Amino acid sequence: MLRFLGDRTSVGFVDANVATTPMPRHESSAERWDWLLTRTPTVGKLMEKASLVAPSDPSGTVRLESVARMSRCRSKSVGDGWILLPVAYGFVDPLHSFGIAHSLSGIARIAEALLGPASNQTVLLRNYANDIRTEIDWFDTLISGSYLGLPSDRDFLAYASLYFVAAIEFEKQLVADPNYWPNGFLNAGHQPMRRAASDLWCTAKSRREHGPEKPTQVGRASRADGEDFIDAVRSAIQPWNHVGLLDPKLCQRLNHTAPPKRFRGVSS
Numbered sequence: 599m600l601r602f603l604g605d606r607t608s609v610g611f612v613d614a615n616v617a618t619t620p621m622p623r624h625e626s627s628a629e630r631w632d633w634l635l636t637r638t639p640t641v642g643k644l645m646e647k648a649s650l651v652a653p654s655d656p657s658g659t660v661r662l663e664s665v666a667r668m669s670r671c672r673s674k675s676v677g678d679g680w681i682l683l684p685v686a687y688g689f690v691d692p693l694h695s696f697g698i699a700h701s702l703s704g705i706a707r708i709a710e711a712l713l714g715p716a717s718n719q720t721v722l723l724r725n726y727a728n729d730i731r732t733e734i735d736w737f738d739t740l741i742s743g744s745y746l747g748l749p750s751d752r753d754f755l756a757y758a759s760l761y762f763v764a765a766i767e768f769e770k771q772l773v774a775d776p777n778y779w780p781n782g783f784l785n786a787g788h789q790p791m792r793r794a795a796s797d798l799w800c801t802a803k804s805r806r807e808h809g810p811e812k813p814t815q816v817g818r819a820s821r822a823d824g825e826d827f828i829d830a831v832r833s834a835i836q837p838w839n840h841v842g843l844l845d846p847k848l849c850q851r852l853n854h855t856a857p858p859k860r861f862r863g864v865s866s
Contacts, residue, residue, distance in 0.1 A: 606651065611638070612668075612692060627662040668692075671734055676727045681708055688734035691741045694761050696784065703783045704730065729782055736786040739795050740764070746802035756831040756844060757802055760795045763838040764788070794834040801830060 600608040611634050622633070631650055635642035654660045671688035675681065684704040685697050707729075711722035740761045747753030764785040771779060781788040805827060832844045842848050 607648075609645070610692065627660055630662050669738075671731075674727070675730055676723050681723065681726075683708075684730045684733065687730055690734065690737045691745075693741045693744060694737075694758075696737075696765070700733070700783060729786070733783050733786040736764075736784065736792065739792070739799055743795065743799040743802050746799065746806045753802065753805065753827055755850070756828045757798060759831055759835055759839075759843045760791075760798065762843055763835045764791060766841060767791075767838050791838065798831055798834055801827060 599610075602608060628650065635645055650660050650662075652660065653663060669690050672682065672686075675684075675687040684700045689697070704726075707722070707726050711719050711726065714722070743757045743760070744754055747755075747757050767788070768779075768781070768784050771781070785791055828844060832839075835843060841852050843852075
């Protein structure tokens with residue numbers, strides 16, 4: 599949901615299981631809208647006083663727009679006389695909502711290549727092309743692993759913690775030096791973090807295909823379904839988890855979710 603001025607909000611639905619749960623045919627956009635809200639009661643509650651106002655066709659009739667697949671990736675991002683911004687080159691899914699930040703990071707890197715010494719341009723653009731390919735692959739791991747956790751919200755939230763540690767570590771680096779990204783955008787080049795995410799992705803996929811492990815006895819207490827996976831994620835992110843993600847005592851609420859910002863002014 600993206601809130602606009604004038605009491606309007608842009609709302610989009612993403613169905614990770616669209617291949618197995620296709621949308622039935624509806625006679626009108628209103629029927630399709632109602633069907634989507636019926637499938638998602640919590641969103642329906644939020645929307646109970648809302649009315650559908652856009653988009654509309656040339657006749658003024660309001661119609662919902664839909665696509666079968668959003669994810670895509672082109673073969674090249676740089677060519678003779680042209681350069682693609684990151685989201686024009688590749689896109690995975692709106693989950694985690696880092697598209698604008700990724701675009702801005704691309705603008706910064708392209709500007710550095712085009713406005714700097716001509717002798718550096720070829721190398722910088724080659725690095726840019728390689729980096730955004732790595733980044734799209736990294737996003738795919740972070741997003742698809744989260745979706746593999748569904749329908750378990752506990753598994754979903756556990757795997758999503760990998761995105762948050764990556765984002766926090768990247769923001770910390772921006773605060774330290776906004777011009778120096780040793781591990782790339784959103785830590786896409788951080789190999790230990792990527793190995794941890796890949797291993798957990800395989801575990802999440804196995805749980806999705808074969809079911810979660812059976813509850814195990816620990817002393818006199820029985821561990822709830824999914825605790826082993828949460829423990830595995832908690833252990834994997836421990837080297838970078840400085841804010842208490844997955845700490846049961848915090849009940850998924852953190853006092854600090856971003857590093858402090860500072861003004862980088864110019865003194866005379």
